Amino acid sequence: MISTALTKLLGIRVPVVQGGMQWVGLPALVAAVSNAGGLGILTALTQPSPEALRQAIRETRKLTNNNFGVNITLLPTINPPDYEGYARAAVEENVRIFETAGNSPGKLIKFFKSQGCIVLHKCTTIRHAKSAARMGVDIISIDGLECAGHPGEDDMGGLVLLARAAQELNIPYIASGGIADGRGLAAALAFGACGVNMGTRFMCTKESPIHQNIKDKIVAGTELDTIHIFRTLRNTSRVYRNKVAEEVVRLENRPGGAKFEDLRELVSGARGRLAYETGDSDAGIWTAGVAMGLITDIPSCQELIDRIEKDAERIIDGLARMKLPDDRDATKA
Ligand code: NAD
Structure with a gap:
């Protein structure tokens, strides 16, 4: 078992989060991820109204007894949503874990924290991560350029962002963008992250609601x-x-x-x-990250999370046994 700050804070078994995904983060997928030991996250704006989000939360609860969260993303939209209404509805439905993302999240974060909730906030820069930490978020989701959706405007790959997070952050962080397997989880842990966030990988599971x-x-x-x-x-x-x-x-x-x-x-x-x-892939714009290159099958969420956990443990174990060459070894060679 890989026990980290993330598993402890969220009350989950495996340090894997299924991040918010517009049109994809629906009850069946969310419950499947949470039942498999990760954290499923409902995407608030996928629901047409705060009332519909309430129903989606209740539906998810019927499918899982485990913890799950709600994502609220603050980005330009064609029809401005009632963000506060969604937030209030979810809190009233006793959701206690939120993923926030996008611009000017201060008011929302303050509200969630005043209600005793745990907040994961997605950041694409260290500056924003430090500012979110000052606002009191519990966990930062460090989103590298590899990610699907909005990577910010600085084009910073996950490797450097995560290493910078290790230097600069004094709250837990998870790695997001470009992760689809146990190797990604093991690497994230090596970077000091306490888990991973995956989106595209979960789109391609049996329980994912897409065509x-x-x-x-x-x-x-x-x-x-x-x-x-x-x-x-x-x-x-x-x-x-x-x-x-x-x-x-x-x-x-x-x-x-x-x-x-x-x-x-x-x-x-x-x-x-x-x-x-x-299923018409040219019908409109749909989101996918470069992790697509790592995805070769359509497993159930349980199969996927079990595999990621097992592979990460095997890799971490292998690294622990590795005899790294020191200067003397190099001279002998
Ligand atoms: P939408 O139909 O309102 O807009 C479609 C796209 O155009 C989105 O990417 C949006 O950011 C962008 N857009 C809208 N108005 C814009 C403007 N004035 N200037 C520049 N870009 C603009 O979006 P939607 O599919 O109904 O999604 C609702 C919101 O959720 C959007 O902000 C979207 O980016 C965001 N989103 C959230 C997630 C998530 O994980 N929660 C994933 C993808 C997108």
């Missing part, structure tokens, strides 16, 4: 099959490289560039949702 065709696209895809859109709008997002995403980037790069209004119809979440529902 089989999209799961097959992820299995067939490589680390080269994602693309950054919204670069020019400073709202960069890593998505699956399909016809729609390539058209968005073409419009952004044309002389004079593109305003959001020029892209709105192509990028709307409602269209992306159709891809997940119908």
